Amino acid sequence: MKISKAQKDGIIEKLQSYYFDTYHEELGLIGAENMYSFFMKECAPVIYNTALKDAKYVVEQQMASLTEELDVLEKR
Template sequence: MYTRLPKEIKDQIKEELKEYFYYERSEEIGDLAAENMLDFILKEIGPYFYNQGVKDAKEMVNQKMANLEEDIESLERPISRNR
């Protein structure tokens, strides 16, 4: 799975990559190198983050469903067996 990003976001990330290399590694990289790195991250590393997001969402939904089930059960009224 390869995520396509809007051009504005892709351009912003490329600038952030270039700044990272400049300030953290004292290296200057151009647009092509930044784009290649971004493509690599999206293709090779991105799925790990995506899958973790899916797991986190699933856990949250399961917790919400458990809470909802408890809330619904709390609406039950006791049945009196006395006649």
Template sequence: MKPKFELTKEKKAGIVKSIKRYFSEERDEEIGDLAAMLMLEFFMEEIGPVFYNLGVEDSHAYVDEKLDDLFGIMK
């Protein structure tokens, strides 16, 4: 099951603004709100889970390391 990412309306608006700014500054292209929103939805569905899973893996490694530290103080 893929994780479902939920963003507030404000966060979505901020990301859409960032996408539009990227296209304007880096590609010298203007895109509308709809195109930017569709791009955001694509990123959330296709690319978001990759970064989510990396975060889970990093969290697991961190907790494992801390548990090893905890077991290291056993007498």
């Protein structure tokens, strides 16, 4: 998954902020980058595939609805 450097930097800042708010300890840049890499490797594909599955379901439902509407217009 490709994201811009600005997006990556924003995520790393949020990880550092979250870590500090939760554990009251600083998370260094290397630690935050390692955490980011872990999430991108392990979590991003799961989230992406789930979103793709959800989008596929919506398209299938819309196609079924369109098919029903076209069937109604069919001359008998």
